[in-house]
Amino acid sequence: MSERTVNIILMGLGNVGKAFFQLLEEKAEPVKVQFGLDFSLRAMLRSAGGLSSTSPIRQKDIPEMSAAELTRSPLWKPGLALETVLNEIEPGVMIECTSSNPNTGEPGLKHIRIALEKGWHVVTANKGPLAVDFKGLKEKAGRACRALKFSGAAAAALPALDVGLYSLAGTEILAIEGILNGTSNYILTKMAQGRGYSEALREAQDKGIAERDPSLDVEGWDTAVKLLLLANAVMGLDLCLKDIRVEGVKDIPSGILDAAKKEGKVLKLLGKVSRVRDDFRAEVFLSAIDRSHPLFGVDGINKGITYFTDSMGVVTVTGGKSDPRGAAAALLKDIINIYR
Amino acid sequence: MSERTVNIILMGLGNVGKAFFQLLEEKAEPVKVQFGLDFSLRAMLRSAGGLSSTSPIRQKDIPEMSAAELTRSPLWKPGLALETVLNEIEPGVMIECTSSNPNTGEPGLKHIRIALEKGWHVVTANKGPLAVDFKGLKEKAGRACRALKFSGAAAAALPALDVGLYSLAGTEILAIEGILNGTSNYILTKMAQGRGYSEALREAQDKGIAERDPSLDVEGWDTAVKLLLLANAVMGLDLCLKDIRVEGVKDIPSGILDAAKKEGKVLKLLGKVSRVRDDFRAEVFLSAIDRSHPLFGVDGINKGITYFTDSMGVVTVTGGKSDPRGAAAALLKDIINIYR
Numbered sequence: 001m002s003e004r005t006v007n008i009i010l011m012g013l014g015n016v017g018k019a020f021f022q023l024l025e026e027k028a029e030p031v032k033v034q035f036g037l038d039f040s041l042r043a044m045l046r047s048a049g050g051l052s053s054t055s056p057i058r059q060k061d062i063p064e065m066s067a068a069e070l071t072r073s074p075l076w077k078p079g080l081a082l083e084t085v086l087n088e089i090e091p092g093v094m095i096e097c098t099s100s101n102p103n104t105g106e107p108g109l110k111h112i113r114i115a116l117e118k119g120w121h122v123v124t125a126n127k128g129p130l131a132v133d134f135k136g137l138k139e140k141a142g143r144a145c146r147a148l149k150f151s152g153a154a155a156a157a158l159p160a161l162d163v164g165l166y167s168l169a170g171t172e173i174l175a176i177e178g179i180l181n182g183t184s185n186y187i188l189t190k191m192a193q194g195r196g197y198s199e200a201l202r203e204a205q206d207k208g209i210a211e212r213d214p215s216l217d218v219e220g221w222d223t224a225v226k227l228l229l230l231a232n233a234v235m236g237l238d239l240c241l242k243d244i245r246v247e248g249v250k251d252i253p254s255g256i257l258d259a260a261k262k263e264g265k266v267l268k269l270l271g272k273v274s275r276v277r278d279d280f281r282a283e284v285f286l287s288a289i290d291r292s293h294p295l296f297g298v299d300g301i302n303k304g305i306t307y308f309t310d311s312m313g314v315v316t317v318t319g320g321k322s323d324p325r326g327a328a329a330a331l332l333k334d335i336i337n338i339y340r
Numbered sequence: 341m342s343e344r345t346v347n348i349i350l351m352g353l354g355n356v357g358k359a360f361f362q363l364l365e366e367k368a369e370p371v372k373v374q375f376g377l378d379f380s381l382r383a384m385l386r387s388a389g390g391l392s393s394t395s396p397i398r399q400k401d402i403p404e405m406s407a408a409e410l411t412r413s414p415l416w417k418p419g420l421a422l423e424t425v426l427n428e429i430e431p432g433v434m435i436e437c438t439s440s441n442p443n444t445g446e447p448g449l450k451h452i453r454i455a456l457e458k459g460w461h462v463v464t465a466n467k468g469p470l471a472v473d474f475k476g477l478k479e480k481a482g483r484a485c486r487a488l489k490f491s492g493a494a495a496a497a498l499p500a501l502d503v504g505l506y507s508l509a510g511t512e513i514l515a516i517e518g519i520l521n522g523t524s525n526y527i528l529t530k531m532a533q534g535r536g537y538s539e540a541l542r543e544a545q546d547k548g549i550a551e552r553d554p555s556l557d558v559e560g561w562d563t564a565v566k567l568l569l570l571a572n573a574v575m576g577l578d579l580c581l582k583d584i585r586v587e588g589v590k591d592i593p594s595g596i597l598d599a600a601k602k603e604g605k606v607l608k609l610l611g612k613v614s615r616v617r618d619d620f621r622a623e624v625f626l627s628a629i630d631r632s633h634p635l636f637g638v639d640g641i642n643k644g645i646t647y648f649t650d651s652m653g654v655v656t657v658t659g660g661k662s663d664p665r666g667a668a669a670a671l672l673k674d675i676i677n678i679y680r
Contacts, residue, residue: 023651027510035509157652159507166506167499169375169676170367171669294658297637306659311363311669312497313661318634319646321653329511329651336509 003038006339007092009085009120010044011111016125016152017044017097018065019324020331025059027332035336040092043085047098047107051075052085082111086118093335096124100153102216102225102241105132112137116144123334125152125327131225131241134232149334154229155180157326160305162337163317164234172310173235175274180226182301182322183210183217184249184269189299191257192266197250209301219248220269220284227271227282230305235273237280245283252286260288266296274308294318343378346679347432349425349460350384351451356465356492357384357437358405359664360671365399367672375676380432383425387438387447391415392425422451426458433675436464440493442556442565442581445472452477456484463674465492465667471565471581474572489674494569495520497666500645502677503657504574512650513575515614520566522641522662523550523557524589524609529639531597532606537590549641559588560609560624567611567622570645575613577620585623592626600628606636614648634658 008024010017024039031037043052048067051057053075062073070076086094094115096108109129112122122141124130129137130150141148154161160180164173179185186209190200201218204210216222224244231237249269260267265288273282289296294316298304304318320326348364350357364379371377383392388407391397393415402413410416426434434455436448449469452462462481464470469477470490481488494501500520504513519525526549530540541558544550556562564584571577589609600607605628613622629636634656638644644658660666 027651030512031510157655159503159655162507163499163503163657166677167502167673169680170371170672172370291637294637297631297634309669311367311661311672312666314659315497315499315657316659317503317655317657319654319656321651326652329649332510332651333507337506340509 003032003036004339005038005040006335007089008039008041008335009082009089009092009094010041010097011082011095011108012097012099012126013044013046013065013070014097014099015324016327019328020095020097021065022059023325023328023332031332031336035340037336037339039335042089043080045080045082045085046070049076049078050080050085052077052080052088083114086115086120091119093121093123093338095331096122096126096129098126100126100128102128102131102221105129109133112148113140116140116146116148119144119146121147121338123149123152123331123338125150125331127153127225127229130229134229135238147338149338150229151334152327152330154226154233155303155305156320156322157330158303158305158320159317160230161233163305163315164230164307168307168309168312168315171312173307174310175272175308176227176230176234176305177270177272177295177308178227178230178305179268179295179298179303180271180305181217181223181269182303183214184220184223185298185303186210186301187218187249188267188269191252192261197252218250220246223269223271223284227273227284231273231280231282235280237273239282243282245285247285249286256286256288263288263290265290268295268298270295343372343376344679345378345380346675347429348379348381348675349422349429349432349434350381350437351422351435351448352437352439352466353384353386353405353410354437354439355664356667359668360435360437361405362399363665363668363672371672371676375680377676377679379675382429383420385420385422385425386410389416389418390420390425392417392420392428423454426455426460431459433461433463433678435671436462436466436469438466440466440468442468442471442561445469449473452488453480456480456486456488459484459486461487461678463489463492463671463678465671467493467565467569470569474569475578487678489678490569491674492667492670494566494573495643495645496660496662497670498643498645498660499657500570501573503645503655504570504647508647508649508652508655511652513647514650515612515648516567516570516574516645517610517612517635517648518567518570518645519608519635519638519643520611520645521557521563521609522643523554524560524563525638525643526550526641527558527589528607528609531592532601537592558590560586563609563611563624567613567624571613571620571622575620577613579613579622583622585625587625589626596626596628603628603630605630608635608638610635
């Protein structure tokens with residue numbers, strides 16, 4: 001198979017960015033053999049500056065991804081701007097992994113807009129920009145005839161988006177129901193085993209599952225943002241965050257967990273979009289589900305999504321690594337599917 | 341969006357063929373709007389002859405799909421051969437829905453070969469040809485630069501194949517485990533509720549779930565063929581049916597169901613392919629699985645498949661309509677994904 005070189009720019013060197021850097025190296029050979037794609041990482045930027053090179057940046061160039069190590073690299077350029085590298089390198093794919101801000105979308109929003117304008121495809125694990133301007137970004141990508149893919153933003157390695165867009169093509173999606181946040185599902189799972197909320201949260205924090213400020217997760221906002229992305233992408237809606245009624249896993253009324261257990265049910269934080277007459281209702285809410293529900297077995301940090309369709313019945317996908325490596329694998333998958 | 345006309349030839353007018361004919365009409369408008377594709381059904385053939393037309397064949401032309409009604413149509417041509425219509429119509433997609441013969445692959449095998457040679461894409465719900473000559477057909481399609489898609493053959497509306505090929509691109513699939521046959525899963529579900537094997541089978545036959553001769557389903561061969569398709573397509577193997585150790589749901593040793601129930605487990609007929617050192621092991625076998633198994637909740641006629649991967653963790657997809665309409669929807673999906 002003749003190989004096609006794909007230039008890559010990586011924005012953001014947090015946990016997902018680092019995992020992507022490693023996975024890119026690990027998968028370089030198999031991806032060449034299987035898909036005929038030769039990934040060439042040409043620049044990696046963080047807020048303070050970045051590395052760029054005329055030849056592919058490899059792991060041996062930066063054995064350790066610490067801030068100190070990066071600035072010691074001969075490839076380091078303080079204050080290096082995205083616009084500069086976009087202009088210098090033949091367009092390929094920009095990977096957006098900077099930290100997510102669901103209110104402003106920045107800095108990712110700016111990155112995605114400029115990359116699309118310069119003729120680059122965009123693959124993002126950062127959901128902030130999509131939460132703020134889903135429609136605008138999709139339209140911009142459409143006008144530029146460039147791909148804008150975001151599997152990693154919607155559900156890391158859980159292929160929620162692919163299944164909705166690709167596997168269910170031609171079917172009408174009547175409703176989506178999902179367990180979309182690993183942290184809150186972990187807390188609910190532990191609480192069903194008898195822990196109190198605070199104890200379960202602390203356990204999640206100790207294990208690195210929950211962040212030090214867990215509010216976006218436990219108050220349901222992370223679920224809401226993912227639901228928004230999925231509904232807008234797969235059902236063609238134009239939801240904003242304010243259209244979604246949101247509750248979280250804090251302040252669960254006492255007795256609810258026990259009552260669910262007694263009936264053989266489990267309490268889950270569900271994100272749901274469904275058709276109500278000519279309109280749609282979107283909500284994030286606690287629900288006691290029984291064994292007949294396809295998400296019944298989705299425990300711990302696992303996630304899952306169920307699509308209700310008109311011609312394919314009910315299709316559910318569950319699992320998928322819920323960590324930086326899983327998100328990195330979703331980024332890689334999206335790049336492959338742009339070029340295959 | 342400018343529309344692209346896609347010519348379609350439908351081979352086989354059994355339950356799936358009829359459901360496809362209906363769905364094509366039902367989905368014509370939404371597919372035009374969403375994907376810019378204008379499907380033009382130009383010929384439908386069964387063993388005794390077929391209908392062909394220079395303009396799209398619509399439901400109003402054949403209000404009833406009975407053999408008698410078909411031959412009464414002004415479009416009916418006794419003895420009409422596939423080769424004739426392939427030569428007369430500008431290449432598009434040939435849909436193969438004739439009845440499946442896992443031993444000879446015929447008549448579908450001949451249909452698929454000639455269609456690919458004449459420059460047509462092929463979408464098949466018939467698994468016989470793929471069971472007999474998977475590698476040869478894939479190579480023929482590759483040489484002709486034509487698509488050969490078979491979602492409907494692998495698992496009807498359950499997107500087993502898409503998830504493996506598309507959603508898991510770039511990850512290494514270490515093992516596949518699936519509940520792939522609705523009839524045997526229905527029988528096992530009923531037996532877990534206390535029915536005997538014969539009673540459960542009769543119930544399945546009365547409901548039209550099991551065929552009058554249920555041997556391919558209950559002896560595990562249908563599961564084996566689907567496993568073969570999935571393993572060859574997704575893991576790049578070259579399995580034949582004789583490479584797969586196969587057991588079925590007949591002659592279940594007494595006591596096994598009760599023992600499973602006592603341990604909180606359920607008995608399932610699993611198809612499994614896994615790496616064993618440098619080789620692969622493929623088998624269809626009865627297994628008692630517990631709640632931690634992602635296929636635990638897959639009951640009745642439902643199906644499910646679990647992929648074990650190196651970078652995306654464990655990904656499971658379950659559900660999907662297990663009937664002619666579901667298979668027809670899978671055919672439609674494959675056509676859309678060829679052209680989108």
